Amino acid sequence: MTAIDVKARVVDSVCPYCGVGCALSWVVDTERNRILEARGRDGAANEGRLCVKGRYGFDYTTHAHRLTKPLIRREDAYPKGALSWDDNGPRRPGGPVDPETVLPHFREATWEEALERVGQGLRGIRDAHGGDALAGFGSAKGSNEEAYLFQKLVRAGFGTNNVDHCTRLCHASSVAALLEGIGSGGVTNIVRDIERADVALITGCNPTENHPVAATFMKDAAANGTELLVVNTRRPRIADYAAMYLEIRPGTDVAFYNAMMHVIINEGLTDDAFIAARTENFEAIRENVQEYSPESVAELVGVDAERITEAARRFGRANAAMLFWGMGISQHTHGTDNARCLIALAMITGNTGRPGTGLHPLRGQNNVQGASDAGLIPMMYPDYQKVSDSGARARFEALWGRSLSPEPGRTVTEITDGALDGTIRGMYILGENPFVSDPDVEKVRKALGTLEFLVVQDIFLTETAEFADVILPGSAFAEKTGTVTNTDRRVQVGRQALQPPGESRQDWQIICDIAERIGYPMRYPDVSAVFDEFAAATGSYAGLSHEVLGDRGRWYPCPDPEHSEGEPIVFEETFPRGRALLVPARQSPPVEATDAAYPLVLNTGRVLEHWHTGTMTRRSAALHGISPEGFVEIHPDDAAAYGVADGGWVEVTSRRGHIRIRARLRDRVARGSVFIPMHFREACANVLTHPAVDPVGKIPAFKYCAVRLEPVVAEDRA
Amino acid sequence: MTDTVSLTIDDQAVEVPVGTTIWDAARSLGIDIPVLCHSTRMRPVGVCRMCVVDTGVRNLQASCVRPCEEGMAVYTDSEKVRRNRRMLLELLLADYPAPGNREATTGDDELLALARDYGVEHSRFQASASAAPAPVDDSSPVIVVDHAACILCDRCIRGCDELQHNDVMTRSGKGAATHIAFDLDVPMGESTCVACGECQAVCPTGALTNRSLHGLHVLAEDRE
Known part of the structure; x- marks a missing residue:
């Protein structure tokens, strides 16, 4: 066998997949513009470890399906609809959208023509129907810089707060409960702080599959004496390492955690000094949980009263106990109530602000924390400054040079509803695929088909792009430089390893190109200047820059980035809202109970x-x-x-x-x-x-x- | 106050906390003791014996597991030590399928690099004629296992079981038939392996390599 000689370049970057934020290096074949190998780097979140996605899932960047030219929908491809959706089923091999099915409905265009078309489409709707007839979906797979620019374009350029992203589909309820309870949506303690926990409650998540490298540190901790209490409706592999695995019935989280609090309060396992000094509304929690004795919920929850009591005692007696949760908590019609219970559980036992304690909603996407921090949320400017707050609005009006809407915008699912009722007429979707990711796709399909104008910016033809008037070819993570913020609040720089293929462009530049076309020019010398503007508009990222983040990144907040890694633990003395607000929650029935027809x-x-x-x-x-x-x-x-x-x-x-x-x-x-x-x-x-x-x-x-x-x-x- | 011990390593004085290994103490002085099985990311196991040093006692000591003692005089690179390492390298190379998949692709085979450092160009030993040739396990979609290139250093096993806690890898067999194994000695691709790649990343030889690199020869790696 004759080996092919390749000249390689090693680029230090960050994994593009999950919220753990593993530091890695790519070995790049520059001549053929492809990644040859991924190697774990000694990052704060991964110590050189990677999982199968980070280690082997990089070759999508060079897949033949990559979009390399702007596309405009052909005149005969109207009315709009799904183009490939029916083209599959059990008889078909499956797999992602086949361009051969979809491409004939589009024609290639120059950037000039495509951008002009986008400008006309969005401008026309804005000028005729007002900015609130437009909406944008950004992406938690994009960088902080892209997220910041995207929401700035929608808010200042479109003139609406209708900007959201997939955080709505993953941790919106956790963030709502955290903002209400402590005044901050970020985690209080980093994942690896579990090493210092006596007990860790791991609930509604499956870290070995969804946060695999974080799971390795949880298993390290278990091997070194941390007791894991794993709660789920479907046994996750981390349960193999647990001191107790409690399998609750779907949708009974509130009853279960209220019962744990019932035991903790009635057996005197609360941290009364902490409750007195750091919380408010404890009496309401005490009253609320009285009717949730382990005996009274055991049948509903499907766990014996003795085991609920034992779990509560283990948690309540721990000197340091930590909570991790995922979508099993958040993705319910009572997701906010679920998260309220976890927050209350941590607070009544004094488990925040110290090593081995705290609240850690495991973030899904590589940049869902950062995209939210950067303001891809309909009711918040960057750093969770409310659009309804006139002081915040005045600051951003001054910074962005436009008057801004005081009305909170619509969320992902509300935008879908708006498209169906005709109040949303045009959309800009960057790197999201709501046709597959959102609930009830038949409804989403109708909504996307109803839009007067849709521009989709992505690296592949997605199911969503099939509904587009214009498709713009963006860049993959490895093809651009930008920062991402992991589940630990660690801000890390992803560095460009590859060139965007064909005529595809870096996404931050495309956002600025569109801004130019709708009469709101946003010009920056490079992407680090975007970061600087974003960081200066926030308290959390203030003082950070691409240069100071370097190869290892920093945990925000980081007031002294020259000498400090930032804060792995926050809220040691006080919460952003002062005292933590404890919010009682009551068990509620599921939105669609099983019955004889759907059992x-x-x-x-x-x-x-x-x-x-x-x-x-x-x-x-x-x-x-x-x-x-x-x-x-x-x-x-x-x-x-x-x-x-x-x-x-x-x-x-x-x-x-x-x-x-x-x-x-x-x-x-x-x-x-x-x-x-x-x-x-x-x-x-x-x-x-x-x-x-x-x-x-x-x-x-x-x-x-x-x-x-x-x-x-x-x-x-x- | 941590209790400390004082010793000399290659005639340099050093004071370290009780329990520090000779390997770590040497490293703190900038003395690089060669290893194949040890890695700073892992618990030391002392199986490869490349890191042996002379502490003045009857036999050489594996520095990765030997704690420092008060008054010790350690020599890490004496002729006795070097002769011992050369012998080990010759034994390891006796049945090594040089260059092997790692050297042929990324050129960073640690065994062959040490052999070059110690001037070991060939082995005087031969693999046992009666031993069946160790097989290549090609069943994983991402990693190729060449058992002939395995030196049983245990890094993959510790990577799988102790770093990633996937608990898939182990040793199987006895004597010359000892080999790394997946689950109950099934092919890698049929095991419960989750393809995290840790074993491949820590393997010092051509035993566990990335399939995607086979057929390529990576010439130089410019760092950014």
């Missing part, structure tokens, strides 16, 4: 090898090779009752639609529940999910809807 609870989520709608990971040879298709996980006893075999095709139906998918028999799911990963468009879990949202966080209930399941007989599939 199973559907839970959705992710698998280790894939990322969200799969646009990146399904185009990685290694990741696709390991995990090529969707599945519905069902308990073997339920499967036997329905006559379903392992690997057999089944039809899963909810009140919103049905999908065909292979069954996977696993006893990690509870009887009466099924689990479907969200990544696979040909068996799209969000065809089934319910669009109802949490009243406070506006987050959809991805973790709970009622479905039924039937085996598909062979002839049906022919």
